[in-house]
Amino acid sequence: KAGVTQTPRYLIKTRGQQVTLSCSPISGHRSVSWYQQTPGQGLQFLFEYFSETQRNKGNFPGRFSGRQFSNSRSEMNVSTLELGDSALYLCASSSALGNYGYTFGSGTRLTVV
């Protein structure tokens, strides 16, 4: 059974640019959540999608957005990149919302220069 796949693994962008990250969940999983990990702030929740609808959102500016497609694959987008957006972005999939186990992807390491 394939795991959670995140692409790309590494990315270097320039301030002011925008970036799109992709997450393919485990087959059959309908919930995808996104997290940002930085040395200063640790892991923080970005948002969660279920059945193509955003169900929960963390405390991030509107530059951070996401969507989920009918096949449960999800993308997150960060516009007008800032140096502070440099981080490891992780997604996790779950079979449903609520108290179910999560499977994490390997993450996308974004560096903004």
Added chain:
Amino acid sequence: KNEVEQSPQNLTAQEGEFITINCSYSVGISALHWLQQHPGGGIVSLFMLSSGKKKHGRLIATINIQEKHSSLHITASHPRDSAVYICAAVTSGSRLTFGEGTQLTVNP
């Protein structure tokens, strides 16, 4: 004060030692996860708890809902257990709120 706090931040042990990592939370939760992160970033979910105790191999996780406290124990620690261990509380529906993590180093 963070909603989810872990201790210790860093832990060094000798192979074979019994290890305990603690997690306290100040908000209402529906469940708590223990996660393991190796260098390179990949995260593995070890346990999800809503009450009592779970065991998997040499790992044991407990939670006391009344005291808002959870512990992760590793028996007979091994160098391959070296990693960052993170507790994450399920709050506000299915949102995860994370502790700061505990860097565990097990020396041979």
